[in-house]
Amino acid sequence: MKDDKGIMGANKEDEPLFETKIARGGAAHKLFSFTIIIGLVLIWTYRLILIPTTSRRHSWFNGILFFADVLLGFYWIITQSGRCRVVYRYPFKDRLITRYKEKLPKVDIFVCTADPILEPPSMVMSTVLSVMSYNYPTEKISVYLSDDGGSELTFYALLEASKFSKSWIPFTKKYNVEPRSPEVYFSHQNTHMDNESSFAHDWTNVKELYEDMKSRIDSVEAKGCIPGEIVDQHKGFSEWNSKVTKHDHQSIVQILAHNSDPKAVDIEGNRLPTLVYLSREKKPGWPHNFKAGAMNALLRVSEKISNAPIILNVDCDMYANDPDVIQDALCFFLDEKKGQQISYVQYPQQYNNLVKNDIYANVNLPINEVCVPIIYLTMPSLSYI
Template identity: 55%
Template sequence: MERRRRLFETEKVGGRAAYRFQAVTVAAGILLLLYYRVTHVPAAGEGRAAWLGMLAAEFWFSVYWVITQSVRWCPVRRRTFKDRLAQRYGEELPGVDIFVCTADPQSEPPSLVISTILSVMAYNYPSEKISVYLSDDGGSILTFYALWEASKFAKHWLPFCKRYNIEPRSPAAYFFNSEGHHDRCPPKELSFIKDLYEEMTNRIDTTVINYLKDHQPIVQILIDGKGQNAVDDDGNVLPTLVYMAREKRPQYHHNFKAGAMNALIRVSSVISDNPIILNVDCDMYSNNSDSIRDALCFFLDEEMGHNIGFVQYPQNYNNETENNIYGNSLQVLNQVEIAGLDSVGGPPYIGTGCFHRREVLCGRIFSKDYKEDWNRGIRKRHEQTYMRLKRRQSLSKGTPLFPEIMNPWATPFIYVFCMKNIYCLYEELLCGHTLKGWWNGQRMWMVRRITSYLYGLIDTIRKLLGLSKVEFVVSSKVILCGMLVIINIPIYEAMFLRKDKARIPFTVTLASIGFVILAFLIPIV
């Protein structure tokens, strides 16, 4: 009977009636808004092109809004049962290969990299079933030396973590956090392990950086989990630890992460060939030592496991500002949108914090009598996707592109604008943000859409048109500046050409030109 019990369960998020009422009424408002646009197109003239442009923009944002609601209509949560996993499989759990990628020891300090390595080596999982691979696309002797230091420190760190069940198991994060868990272990032992860690990082940080830009492939096993000497201070087996640097030649640009992942798959298939693969970025340490067991509850579930190919975990960041100054918080994404994506097939693979089945990445030979000892799959409850939030159009009394404020047709415009922003604010507050944080997020979305997103769009179009291959290379920045000039043509007209009441006063124009000239003359230090 026990073998038929599920290893995870799915729960629908409750309290969706108010949201669905809001979504339905906003959808009705959008339909009325579009109906007004279609039925009130002005006759041929100067305003017709602007009207049709507004219609196209509002239609696109309407489609975009519908897409964003698909992840909010019926969100779900997943709950795992690790106790059932332990009862059912005991020690017969699959091995796990863990891939960590780094490329530049200057932007990704080796002391940061080894903290990530140590956090995944210390998972609450049989050490003999864990193999950790570091791909160093920088080919740095410093990174190799840091990993060698970490292999020695692991003999002390891993038993310390498991003896006192500390979290997180990244030494940098653990010792940085002065609150919480330091009272779990004796002060003398804590001081000893902290001194060992600080001595190790000091040795790494004072080592001269050296790069290898032209070398053959390098694969070095620093800890062989099958060796007799690969044990920690408590006599327990250590995880396998492998350093890898791909072949480098100055004339070839082959230092991209996708290539590193392909190389890691090939190397690991020879050394350990474990059926589960976890890949993490070098700056994303694990903050949950049971992550592997949680993922296996999905893969090994007898009813649904065969439908699951990868399990994606969320990304979270330390030291976020209280008011989300830079609009980079992922709380709404993790708590709302990922839960919604999980109800419609699962979130996408985001490049880090993801467990894969090896056979999903590499394939397998088909056989009618093939039978798995355990199952496989395609998603999990958490992790990052896309951020959305469409921009509203300007709304003011007397604007020709919108109905007069007293006109009944103004109602859907006002309602859609207000309800969309009110619900967006509610989501932000529900996820722990502040009112100011929500406003900063809106501001940053505007900045991104007229800078980096626009730049990326222009660069993609340029490549599709083949402009990047011509002898005279048109810079993306030049195109972007030209687009910004075109966008601001109405302002230039108001400054220099218009003579009616809509013109910008000459004194304001003169002052603006003076400030711009002054800004260009100020040296950048």
């Protein structure tokens, strides 16, 4: 008998957490590219050698054409850099879970919003609820909403979302529903369930709670201010007064749930993720640096509250269409051999609600469906609502 890595097979602890495979057909693509490069060089040579000398106007015009050909060829060559050696990466979540169990790291999730009119709070809450319900130990997740709109409407919406999360999170995990954005989930599954199963019962119940929450948020938004009886429900509203505007206000930080608080539990008694509202200080004349500025403020605030080693960032108009997003990313960060070289994992984005003609080509067919199709099957992606 040899050692563990011999006859007995590879030591489980040594197995990598992700695998990189080179796509097939690389040689054929290189050959194809090479023939195009030859074509390009021939066109350039043709232009250079056969510059018409009959008139100055002709040679000037031909010079411009030569320049255009060189530019187009150059751009084409640059695009080849991403296609000549396509690799696919496959994370092994099961190995991650069995190896790390209780030792899985804490994760801070940053959601940025900037304007309650352009980015309606009910939409932002679906994003927040989708990230709160990832398949990951809830006591290790902290969700921070950065509100550059400095709006009490967004704060109110987050308060509503924190109450609804007590039903939404256990529902998603019990039935493994996908996607975890309640707005997208219920708009895909909008038929009435009339059977007697416990799923149908829970589904109807949670859908009703969701619709109620959404209509409360939307009606407060339509009014443009928070009714007095709601203001009395939470001391956080005292941060707002008539002087607070989007561009001029003090820092506002409100912790709506903390996962070390034994009272912060869902309807089944499981710990809730930490949930924090942040609206960083703004003063007229001081550059706030948009999303980058918001991320800096989020780093400083989260450092004091949860200080997780891993940070996940989403825009407020996104949702994760795969609840295992965190586990997938951790396979790259925690891989014993290669993890130290990785500081950043980016998921592909897909766009929803596009107009039929997609005049700005947002659906990005060449990249999403031709160049990296397998990544879509194996990697989670963040989607725009």
